[in-house]
Amino acid sequence: MQMLYNDILSAKNQNRKLLAILLDPDKIDWENLELLIGKICSSPATHVFIGGSRVFTDRIDELIVEIKDRCALPILLFPGNPSQISHEADGILFLSLLSGRNPDFLIGHHVKAAPTLKNSKLEIIPTGYILIDSGSETAVAKVSGTNPLSDENEIVSTAIAGQMLGKKLIYLEAGSGAKNAVHTQIITSVSENLDIPLIVGGGIKTNAGIRNAYDAGADLVVIGTAFENDLNFFGND
């Protein structure tokens, strides 16, 4: 049963906006984990995403178990490669980097991960991942050796192709800590051309930035760096 996906879909249909906090397992302050989890639980977040373009720690399982012990939010893996798969999570954004032409990130990592995922209880959500130019080179561009897109027509066409390929979500990514978030005009054009839910993330630094992304047509917004830097971010304006 596609519980997680059905919830995202019904939220979209009811215009109920969703918010994910992205945790990079390498950047966890383990001494203050309880505080972090408390802040996540009392935040407006509806989901927790876990991942990074590169992750070196072997404590992903432990991190997820700790969060699940204290917090009821669904946990979705957001992996840069197959080494980040944890069976403790609820689901996985099975990302294909549609903005690039690197076969490893279009299908190669997926082939490697498939046997493990087939034997797991993780809910698998095929996701078209589109890297958008945000003013400077991002970690995703570096690890994948691909260029971000900047042309609006190409971005919209890529998103439509993703939906036609059967992706269940489209994710417009400016890159973690990006100088500029995805432009509202791009979010609107893409959302008007899609039936499936639209995720937007990267470089959103204020609560007003979250609202702008929602108003432009994002169904789910991802916040990583701003929350990492300030655990009271969601109390600010």
Ligand SMILES: CC(C)=CCC/C(C)=C/CC/C(C)=C/CC/C(C)=C/COP(=O)(O)OP(=O)(O)O
């Ligand atoms: C199918 C499996 C198992 C993996 C898919 C692999 C693909 C196609 C990934 C897409 C490209 C990619 C490298 C995505 C990483 C997404 C991510 C978690 C970004 C988070 O931010 P970071 O790039 O780690 O930022 P920092 O450098 O600030 O930590």
Ligand SMILES: O=P(O)(O)OC[C@@H](O)CO
């Ligand atoms: O860290 P930030 O800039 O919030 O980006 C979140 C996420 O979209 C990155 O993959």
Ligand SMILES: [Mg+2]
């Ligand atoms: Mg990272």
